[in-house]
Amino acid sequence: QKEVEQDPGPLSVPEGAIVSLNCTYSNSAFQYFMWYRQYSRKGPELLMYTYSSGNKEDGRFTAQVDKSSKYISLFIRDSQPSDSATYLCAMSPLGAGGFKTIFGAGTRLFVKA
Amino acid sequence: DVKVTQSSRYLVKRTGEKVFLECVQDMDHENMFWYRQDPGLGLRLIYFSYDVKMKEKGDIPEGYSVSREKKERFSLILESASTNQTSMYLCASSSQGSRWDTQYFGPGTRLTVL
Numbered sequence: 001q002k003e004v005e006q007d008p009g010p011l012s013v014p015e016g017a018i019v020s021l022n023c024t025y026s027n028s029a030f031q032y033f034m035w036y037r038q039y040s041r042k043g044p045e046l047l048m049y050t051y052s053s054g055n056k057e058d059g060r061f062t063a064q065v066d067k068s069s070k071y072i073s074l075f076i077r078d079s080q081p082s083d084s085a086t087y088l089c090a091m092s093p094l095g096a097g098g099f100k101t102i103f104g105a106g107t108r109l110f111v112k113a
Numbered sequence: 114d115v116k117v118t119q120s121s122r123y124l125v126k127r128t129g130e131k132v133f134l135e136c137v138q139d140m141d142h143e144n145m146f147w148y149r150q151d152p153g154l155g156l157r158l159i160y161f162s163y164d165v166k167m168k169e170k171g172d173i174p175e176g177y178s179v180s181r182e183k184k185e186r187f188s189l190i191l192e193s194a195s196t197n198q199t200s201m202y203l204c205a206s207s208s209q210g211s212r213w214d215t216q217y218f219g220p221g222t223r224l225t226v227l
Contacts, residue, residue: 004155006155008152008153034215041122041220041221042220042221043117043203043205043218043219043220043221044156044203044218045217045218046215046216046217049215088155088156098144098207099144099146099158099161099163099169099171101216103148103155103156104155105152105153105154105155106155
């Protein structure tokens with residue numbers, strides 16, 4: 001069993017839809033949770049990060065962590081064609097920038113105009 | 114603007130060749146990483162370095178070596194390339210210290226081994 005599971009998609013939605021992206025994990029030591037966005041032919045870039053449980057909001061994006069269920073989510077409101085990308089969840093027991101970070105396989109998202 | 118650059122975007126090599134992938138960061142970061150990215154498998158850590166001349170094996174170091182002679186430069190070496198090393202290779206860097214220091218990635222090198 002992988003430490004981090006993420007549905008690869010692809011997920012196709014119409015412009016303006018609410019998008020829900022999810023990951024599950026098995027290691028209860030994970031404390032730092034991140035979402036990276038990767039456009040085609042580019043490297044991943046950090047989108048959001050949270051520590052422990054709870055919600056964090058940044059504009060149209062909300063990151064949610066449920067440690068009791070070992071489940072994290074990224075919600076995108078009013079999705080735009082420019083949101084079309086691969087979204088990778090990542091998590092670490094030690095810190096956001098460390099070598100213990102484990103990445104999900106990524107979910108490909110297409111937002112249709 | 115922070116920047117991680119990689120020497121090549123696309124590379125085609127033959128089985129048995131020695132391959133060098135170069136990565137340079139301009140953020141004075143202590144940590145540097147090499148990952149490979151394959152469909153369905155996500156990013157897997159090959160090697161990382163936390164200081165000049167220091168290196169640690171990641172999850173899949175077999176068939177690879179690294180070199181870090183200067184703080185800003187981290188090289189990945191495939192001693193004898195094989196077809197199963199065909200992949201996207203991503204370099205990243207991060208700063209030690211604050212727990213919120215993120216990893217900054219380069220654009221990647223797509224390597225094909227024939």
